[in-house]
Amino acid sequence: MTITKNYHTHTWRCKHASQDVSAYCQAAVDCGLTVLGISDHTALPDNRWSHIRMDIDELPLYCGVEDQAARDFPQLTVLKSAECEYADEYDSFFRDELLGELEFDYLVGAAHFFPMDGEWIGSYGGADTLRSLKAYANYFIKSMESGLFAFMAHPDLFGNSYLSWDENTIAASHDLFTAAAELNVPLEINGYGLRKPKIDTPAGRRCMYPWLPFWEMAADYKVTYIVNSDAHHPKDVNANLEEAASIGQQYALTMADLSYLELA
Numbered sequence: 001m002t003i004t005k006n007y008h009t010h011t012w013r014c015k016h017a018s019q020d021v022s023a024y025c026q027a028a029v030d031c032g033l034t035v036l037g038i039s040d041h042t043a044l045p046d047n048r049w050s051h052i053r054m055d056i057d058e059l060p061l062y063c064g065v066e067d068q069a070a071r072d073f074p075q076l077t078v079l080k081s082a083e084c085e086y087a088d089e090y091d092s093f094f095r096d097e098l099l100g101e102l103e104f105d106y107l108v109g110a111a112h113f114f115p116m117d118g119e120w121i122g123s124y125g126g127a128d129t130l131r132s133l134k135a136y137a138n139y140f141i142k143s144m145e146s147g148l149f150a151f152m153a154h155p156d157l158f159g160n161s162y163l164s165w166d167e168n169t170i171a172a173s174h175d176l177f178t179a180a181a182e183l184n185v186p187l188e189i190n191g192y193g194l195r196k197p198k199i200d201t202p203a204g205r206r207c208m209y210p211w212l213p214f215w216e217m218a219a220d221y222k223v224t225y226i227v228n229s230d231a232h233h234p235k236d237v238n239a240n241l242e243e244a245a246s247i248g249q250q251y252a253l254t255m256a257d258l259s260y261l262e263l264a
């Protein structure tokens, strides 16, 4: 299956990606993509987690280069987006400022952090117990319930720290899939996870994510999936899209159609 759309990319502004919007657009044109969503880690009004995102002052310029790229690459549909961690205190910023005033085409939800016992826990390394797995799933569901997100990035990110597929991952995934189906929020099979170093687990070496038993289980629910490269460098603008799609196909999952985003 040839995939010509990628809705998840980053720029130098997040401090762990390279180059700017125009380089991603050129790379997208060169490899035959038709739709490119630029979805850098969102700025936040209080500059929380600033080590992996732009500062709030950088937001106007980020919007500027995205709008400029849309004009410079008429052969490509360039969509303006951001990858966001949901929190009640950011709701109106996401809704009224990003989607409203600044006319973002869509937002990506992601759980790089999740709240537990009044503290934010990093999902890398932090989703390693039954309690934290539950907290991750509850936060993920709350993010979907906000209605803000066109899709949710790497729902199986917890696989980086919860090493064994067991009754706890099944219970958490059940809750997550049930909510995703009910709310009709597509879930992403993330290409970046396929490029990252593998981890050793009791069941053998595997990707941190995508975690195959998670996607196998998804087939029992009315969920849809989307594939993205989550590129952090222009050379990865279309990386692993087919491989990610083959996971969806392997379990006969339904691919979501996000073409409505292009009409906005």
Ligand SMILES: [Zn+2]
Pocket (backbone or CB within 6 Å): 010, 014, 016, 041, 232
């Ligand atoms: Zn990133």
Ligand SMILES: [Zn+2]
Pocket (backbone or CB within 6 Å): 008, 009, 010, 083, 153, 230
């Ligand atoms: Zn990302």
